[in-house]
Amino acid sequence: xxxxxxxxxxxxxxxxxxxxxxxxxxxxxxxxxxxxxxxxxxxxxxxxxxxxxxxxxxxxxxxxxxxxxxxxxxxxxxxxxxxxxxxxxxxxxxxxxxxxxxxxxxxxxxxxxxxxxxxxxxxxxxxxxxxxxxxxxxxxxxxxxxxxxxxxxxxxxxxxxxxxxxxxxxxxxxxxxxxxxxxxxxxxxxxxxxxxxxxxxxxxxxxxxxxxxxxxxxxxxxxxxxxxxxxxxxxxxxxxxxxxxxxxxxxxxxxxxxxxxxxxxxxxxxxxxxxxxxxxxxxxxxxxxxxxxxxxxxxxxxxxxxxxxxxxxxxxxxxxxxxxxxxxxxxxxxxxxxxxxxxxxxxxxxxxxxxxxxxxxxxxxxxxxxxxxxxxxxxxxxxxxxxxxxxxxxxxxxxxxxxxxxxxxxxxxxxxxxxxxxxxxxxxxxxxxxxxxxxxxxxxxxxxxxxxxxxxxxxxxxxxxxxxxxxxxxxxxxxxxxxxxxxxxxxxxxxxxxxxxxxxxxxxxxxxxxxxxxxxxxxxxxxxxx
Ligand code: C2E
Ligand code: CA
Ligand code: CA
Numbered sequence: 001x002x003x004x005x006x007x008x009x010x011x012x013x014x015x016x017x018x019x020x021x022x023x024x025x026x027x028x029x030x031x032x033x034x035x036x037x038x039x040x041x042x043x044x045x046x047x048x049x050x051x052x053x054x055x056x057x058x059x060x061x062x063x064x065x066x067x068x069x070x071x072x073x074x075x076x077x078x079x080x081x082x083x084x085x086x087x088x089x090x091x092x093x094x095x096x097x098x099x100x101x102x103x104x105x106x107x108x109x110x111x112x113x114x115x116x117x118x119x120x121x122x123x124x125x126x127x128x129x130x131x132x133x134x135x136x137x138x139x140x141x142x143x144x145x146x147x148x149x150x151x152x153x154x155x156x157x158x159x160x161x162x163x164x165x166x167x168x169x170x171x172x173x174x175x176x177x178x179x180x181x182x183x184x185x186x187x188x189x190x191x192x193x194x195x196x197x198x199x200x201x202x203x204x205x206x207x208x209x210x211x212x213x214x215x216x217x218x219x220x221x222x223x224x225x226x227x228x229x230x231x232x233x234x235x236x237x238x239x240x241x242x243x244x245x246x247x248x249x250x251x252x253x254x255x256x257x258x259x260x261x262x263x264x265x266x267x268x269x270x271x272x273x274x275x276x277x278x279x280x281x282x283x284x285x286x287x288x289x290x291x292x293x294x295x296x297x298x299x300x301x302x303x304x305x306x307x308x309x310x311x312x313x314x315x316x317x318x319x320x321x322x323x324x325x326x327x328x329x330x331x332x333x334x335x336x337x338x339x340x341x342x343x344x345x346x347x348x349x350x351x352x353x354x355x356x357x358x359x360x361x362x363x364x365x366x367x368x369x370x371x372x373x374x375x376x377x378x379x380x381x382x383x384x385x386x387x388x389x390x391x392x393x394x395x396x397x398x399x400x401x402x403x404x405x406x407x408x409x410x411x412x413x414x415x416x417x418x419x420x421x422x423x424x425x426x427x428x429x430x431x432x433x434x435x436x437x438x439x440x441x442x443x444x445x446x447x448x449x450x451x452x453x454x455x456x457x458x459x460x461x462x463x464x465x466x467x468x469x470x471x472x473x474x475x476x477x478x479x480x481x482x483x484x485x486x487x488x489x490x491x492x493x494x495x496x497x498x499x500x501x502x503x504x505x506x507x508x509x510x511x512x513x514x515x516x517x518x519x520x521x522x523x524x525x526x527x528x529x530x
Contacts, residue, residue, distance in 0.1 A: 011260065019253035026245035034234045038208055038225065045180065046212040046223040053165040053182055056091040057146065057217055060158045061129060063089040064148040072153055073097055074106035082108040094159040098147060102132075105154065114138065118145055120186050122218040131218060133188045134159060144190060162191035177226035185218035268324055271317060274304055275330050281305050282338045283503035286512060287355070287474060287496050290488055295516045297353030299389070299496065300338050301503045302330065327359045335375045341506035343380030345513050352517065355387035357419065360394040363402040369409060384413035389440065392424030392431075403434055410437070417474070422458055428465060439466055443477025446497070449486045463490055 067085050071078040074097050082095040086108045096107040102118055114136055121132035128150075134143040142162040149155045166182050180193040209224040231238065263269045274280055284298035304312035321327040335356060346352055362368045376383055388409065396402040406416045417438035418431055422445055431439065441462055448455030466473045475487050478497030487495055504512065 015253060015256040015260070019249050019256060022252060023245040023249040026241055026248065030238060030241035030245075034230055034237065035208065038230055038233070039210060042208065042210040042223045042225065043212070046210045046221045049167050049180055049182070049223070050212050050214055050219075050221040052167050053219055053221070054214055054216060056160060056165050057131070057144075057219075059089055060092050060146050060160055061126070061148075063092055064095075064129075064146060064156050064158050067095065068148055068150055068153075068156055071097070071156060079106065079108060079110070089158075091160045091164045092158045093143070093161050093164075096157040096159065098155040098157050100154075102147065102155070102157075104157065119188060120184075121145075121147065122185055124218070125216055131184070133184060133190060142190060166191040166193055177229040179224050181222045183220050183222060185220070190219070267320060268326070271304075271320060271324075271326055274306075275326065275333050278333070278337070279305055279307070280330055280333060281505075282334050282341065283505055284342065284354075284509035285496055285503040286501045286509070287353075287494055288500045289493055290484055290495050291493050295352065295513060296494055297355065297385070297387070298342075298509060299355040299387075299503075300334060300357070302334055302357075303503075322359055322361070325361075327361065331356065331358065331362070332371060332375070335372070339375065339379040339381055342510065345510050346382075346385055347380035348519060349513070349517060350382065350385065352513070353385050353387050353415070354381060355389055355417065357389045357391070360391070360396050363390065363405055364397045365401075366405050366408065369405065369412070372409070372414065373412070382413070386413075387415045387417055387438065389417045389419040390434075390436075391419040392422075393420050395424070396434075399430075399433055406434055406436060410435075417472075420476075421462060431465070432469065436471065438472040438474060440474045440476050440496075443497075446475050446477050446483055446487075447479075449483050459490065463492065 063085050067081060070081050078097070082097075086092050086095045094107050094109065096104045099105055102121070104116075115138065116134050116136045118132045118134050121130040123130055128148055130147045130149075132145050132147070134145050136143075143159045144162065144165065146158045146160070147155050148157075162182070166180060182190040182192075184190060205227075207224045207226050208230070209222060211220060211222050213220040281303050282300045283303050285301055286298050287296040288294070289296050302314050302318070304317055306312065318327070321330050338354060338356075342354065346354065358368070372383070372386070372388075376386060390396070390402075390406075409416060415437040416434075417440055418434065418436050419440045420442045421431070421439045423442045424430070439462060441459060445455045445459050449459070463473060465471075472494065473492050474494040474496060475483075475492050476496050478484060478487065478495045478499050480499060483497075484495065484499060501512065
């Protein structure tokens with residue numbers, strides 16, 4: 001069976017699938033690289049932002065501790081000290097004296113303070129301090145307040161505007177989907193970049209975010225960017241990656257396409273497929289007893305029947321089969337097929353033989369013996385009906401081994417013939433050494449009958465040799481009645497050639513056998529036996 005369209009479609013789809021694998025891998029690793037690189041940038045921004053916030057809070061704490069030794073309450077001297085401290089210390093905008101409830105009694109600006117609310121104060125690691133978020137009643141800005149509790153005096157507070165705690169210089173960076181937030185541990189947002197952007201969205205599918213918590217203060221920095229902005233920033237990397245992955249996909253696909261094309265156009269692959277698909281079929285050329293006119297049997301000759309019906313002759317594939325070693329599976333397939341196709345007509349005609357051509361390589365080891373036993377052992381063709389032809393054209397690899405194999409085959413009842421006798425370089429001694437049953441005189445000498453004297457001399461010598469060695473003779477390629485007459489005169493009994501029949505397909509051969517070698521009906525047989 002030829003490979004179906006569905007099979008080829010599956011191969012193409014499979015090829016495309018396989019070709020896409022490198023592309024998927026490149027895409028995956030490229031995305032992983034972009035994410036890793038973007039995340040590491042976010043981490044570095046978060047580290048520097050958190051560092052700035054911590055530095056500013058530490059500066060304010062130092063200023064409060066320094067003041068605490070000198071400020072007693074809201075007296076003018078204390079207020080003056082507070083004013084100076086507020087001016088010197090960069091993050092501090094306001095220093096205040098607080099009552100037990102945390103309310104402002106006075107500030108460096110004098111008595112009273114802007115109305116405000118201090119939200120949930122959080123204790124610091126240094127337990128004298130608390131940190132709380134301030135929301136002013138009349139303004140949107142935010143601030144944090146550091147409160148320093150004092151045992152002997154009223155607590156001191158330092159107000160730091162929220163904007164002082166996040167990097168101003170980096171403001172330009174926080175655009176196009178990028179944002180930074182400074183939050184308290186209780187999740188209150190202290191400050192945001194861009195200003196006013198307070199929507200927290202650690203949604204991993206749409207944003208890439210880094211959350212960095214301070215080890216010294218109850219604060220954390222969240223830096224985020226929307227994933228869609230990555231495509232813009234890493235445009236070049238992504239395009240280079242996609243280009244190379246497209247190239248890899250293309251190359252992989254081209255490789256597969258070429259591989260399959262090459263394979264499909266490779267004669268060896270085609271021939272292998274032809275064997276597998278049963279396209280190598282046996283034709284049968286009858287052998288005739290020219291003394292009686294009866295059918296002796298047939299020689300199996302291989303034909304390659306292509307799916308379109310065209311026939312390829314052995315000259316076009318046997319040399320390739322022999323070179324590649326495909327001659328072995330081919331011979332095997334041919335023998336099995338011959339059993340199926342002409343087994344039945346051989347079953348009740350034990351006198352009919354069937355000859356197969358073997359290659360010199362078949363005699364390189366004895367596996368052919370086992371193969372023939374397994375093919376014909378249970379078939380309708382008996383081993384005693386089989387003739388194996390071994391050509392004289394090709395030298396045998398090991399004469400002694402070949403002789404041994406031939407001998408073992410003969411013990412099974414198989415006959416062995418030497419084909420193309422007179423064309424090879426083995427000479428007559430070759431023939432004698434092998435101990436075969438039959439010689440087939442090559443067409444070349446038959447063609448020369450009645451034209452070339454020396455050919456006739458060779459034929460006569462071969463016939464003499466066959467008589468002496470008790471071998472049978474078959475004349476090959478007999479094309480005319482003159483040749484038949486000559487052979488008859490010389491005592492040759494068996495002949496093959498177009499004058500009788502060309503190689504025939506099984507159906508024609510079966511019809512010929514039934515016509516030339518009709519079997520008596522069973523009842524008639526019984527009567528004649530009686
Ligand atoms: P071969 O074994 O000598 O077979 C005889 C060849 O002569 C066949 O050619 C046959 O068709 C051709 N022939 C027979 N009578 C006549 C005739 O009167 N006139 C002419 N002009 N030709 C005639 P084919 O079938 O083309 O085979 C050619 C060769 O291919 C065979 O020569 C054999 O050596 C090889 N071959 C064929 N089938 C097989 C096979 O199954 N195995 C092996 N190893 N070789 C094979
Ligand atoms: Ca032959
Ligand atoms: Ca021959």
